[in-house]
Amino acid sequence: MPDVPRESLNFAATESLSSLAxxxxxxxxxxxxxxxxxxxEGRHGLFVPTIGEAFCRAVVKRTTGKTxxxxxxxxGADPRRVVEHCLEAEKIRHERDRRLTGVAxxxxxxFLPGTLIWLAAFKIRDLSTPERRSLYGGVALTVAALLAVLLLLRPFASGWVGLYVRVMMLVPVLGWFVAFRICRRTADQLRLRWNEVLDGSGLGPVVPEIVPMGPxxxxxxxxxxxxxLLEAEQETNVLQYAGxxxxxxxxxxxxxxxxAEQIDPAEGIAEIRTFHPWDVLRRIEDRLREMSRSTMPAENxxxxxxxxxxxxxxIxxxxxxxxxxxxxxxxxxxYRNSAMTSLANKQQFGRGPRHYLGTQFVLWGGQLVVTLLVTVTLLHHTLRVEVTGHALGxxxxxxxxxxxxxxxxxxxxGRPWEERTKQLPIVAADEVVRLTLRAPFTWPWGEPILDWLGGTLKLPEPFxxxxxxxxxxxSDRFMADDALRVATPVLRTVHKATMEFLEDHDVEVERFGNRAGMLGGEVQGARASKADVYDAD
Structure with a gap:
């Protein structure tokens, strides 16, 4: 099978979201x-989660929670795939945390007394301002190191207690080196998956946790x-307008x-053939579906x-x-098709939901979603056909x-007047301490405590x-051009379908034709505006 361009698969937005895990x-x-x-915000800086940890925790809880x-x-995106990537990332981290729990x-x-002294030094470093972080943190760690050497050489007790005092601050340091290797190996694995997802390698998430192993x-x-349930919910045809x-x-x-023009019989016709808004919408829908084909060359x-x-x-x-x-x-x-037909035929004047016929274009691999909505309203003898443009960036x-x-x-x-570029380690010393400290609380029983200590990612609602x-x-010129260009053919297709329908039902179309011609000229100079912000004061 030949390589398929990433853009054509509409996975770009999904992969961008998944990489965050x-x-x-x-x-x-x-x-x-x-x-x-x-x-x-949480209570302690040493428990604050990273981007991936907080994102996975928030998304999985929000999308798969019982209530x-x-x-x-x-x-323009596949939510199930994103959640599965979050589950895979959590699985990788849980395997690391199990090992770190043993190290902890x-x-x-x-060797808790020595561990608490080292944690106090790191806490002083964490509480310091960014400008004084290196100074205060360095002093605190130096004092802890000197105390470790002092206890090693001059313990204040003898026997087994003296031996314990000698090593109680050295063993945590050895544990840090063991934890560092575990953290570094997991960080390399996560970063590899991060880049693979963004590259569109085609390697989907591996989540054996969703396959039941028995009753x-x-x-x-x-x-x-x-x-x-999440996958089924994405197929809803009920949406919300939020100001x-x-x-x-x-x-x-x-x-x-x-x-919007008055409906009058055509010249020489006594009465028009009655119709409902749904009848007009069906004709418009048929013509819109034909836009995917073109008689022009080069697949236009x-x-x-x-x-x-x-x-x-x-709302x-x-x-x-x-x-x-x-x-x-x-x-x-x-929403059932029969109910949708009834909704479209209502006068849509006053309180209640509205019907929209939408033409949606998912472009740039899902990074741009352009939707043009059509409404048909019949009030008294006035037919109003409206097209509105919506864009999700x-x-x-x-x-x-x-x-x-x-x-x-x-x-x-030796040359302080010159500078060189230095790469920082993938896993810093503070990060090893943070991960090891969090590890015992990442088990199901400790997650509420971990959220309380380190805080959580607050997702916007409705989410x-x-x-x-x-x-x-x-902000992207090409995306803006695509959104504006597609409005012209859609608008003209809607107008053409409306005129055909009205002629078939013996309606005078001259005024509609004049208005459609004016809108055809207006849409050629269309530019993005704040159509939902009304200057009515």
Whole structure:
């Protein structure tokens, strides 16, 4: 099989999100890059999780919890694949933590007095300001090292107690070297997976935990059902409009074009042939589906199109939870086709959900999702056909950053006026202490304590794995061009289908034609705007 370009597989957004599960580094690297997420502070800095640890913990708990809130659909990404990558990363870390727990017990807990002295030195280093971190931390570690040497040479007791005093501060140091090797090996493994995922190597997540090994394996069965439920939830056709946030999962509205004219019989016709809004929408839907084909050369049809009907509910802009109907109109997570037809034929004037016919384009491997929504409203003798554009941009740039060694500039030995580049170790001394200290609490019984001590990643609500991390698409020139260009053929296709339908039903179309011509000229100069922000004061 020939190599398939990564972009054509629509995996770019999924891989960018999945790579976060394997990352290391301080959590501020994520919270500073994405405004919608924040860190719920813990009690002790030595227990603060890294980006990957916090991301996996938050996402798995939010998407597979027994009593979780509904999730926003993730168009342009595969949430199940992201969660499976998180489970694989957690599995790798749990294997490391099991070994570190043994090291902590043998080299730390059995020699607790010496361990506490070393931890106090690291705590002083952790509490120091960044400017004085090296000074205070160096002094504290030096004092601890001198105390270790002093106790080795001059213990204050004899016999077995004296022997214990001699080694009680040296054994934790030996344990640190053992823990360092364990941490370094796991860090190399995680970084390899991090780069493989971003490179689109095709190696999917390996998660044996979701395969039940027997009828008694209830945990695997529950996890498998949770992932299947997550996958089914993404196929919902019920969405939420949250004020200036736009439609959750589709992005903010950036453009709007409408034609609204009176319906009169054509010349020489006594009465028009009556119709419903759904009839107009069906004709528009048929013409939109034909856009994937083109009579022009060089495959000028529009690829990766999705034409579908959506029921959209309105929720307050500050709402922290979404809901879906639970009546007979729902079939699982989907609004029934018969109910969708009835909704489209309602006057859509006043309180209640609205019907939208959507044409969605997933571009740039899922990094850009452009959706053009069509609404048809029939009030008295006025037909209104409106097209609105929504865009969901790419993730923050840090999501596509590959693993690399951190570097600093240091003076050259003997030539302080010159600088050289020095690579920092993948696993620092503080990181080994942090991981070993956290390891005993990473077991299921200790996770609440660990969250309390180190804090957690606070996900934005309502939460969706795709839209929660999106940034503005207009900062990328090519993405902005693609979003604007596709609006013109969609708008003209909608207008052409509407005119054909009205002519078939003996409606005078001259005024509609004039209005469509004006909109055709207007859309040629379309540019992104804040269509959901009204200047009405």
């Amino acid at each position: 394997y990352r290391d580094g301080p959590l501020t690297g994520l919270t500073d890059s994405v405004e919608s997420v924040s860190h719920k 979780r809130k509904p999730l926003v659909p993730s168009y 017990v043998v080299f730390g807990l059995l 008694q394996d209830t945990r695997a069965e529950e996890l498998k059902k949770a992932l299947e 200036t946030k736009g439609i959750l999962g589709l992005g903010k509205r950036w453009g709007s074009w409408h034609m 049809g529009i690829p990766d199109m999705r034409v579908t009907h959506w029921m959209v509910m309105s 307050p802009e500050g709402a922290d939870e979404i809901s879906r109907p639970s009546n007979a109109d729902m079939d699982g997570y989907r 790419p993730m923050a740039p840090m999501f596509n950053k590959k693993a690399s060694r951190a570097e600093i500039q240091v003076p050259r030995p 969706g794995l795709r839209h929660a991390w999106a940034v503005r698409p207009w």
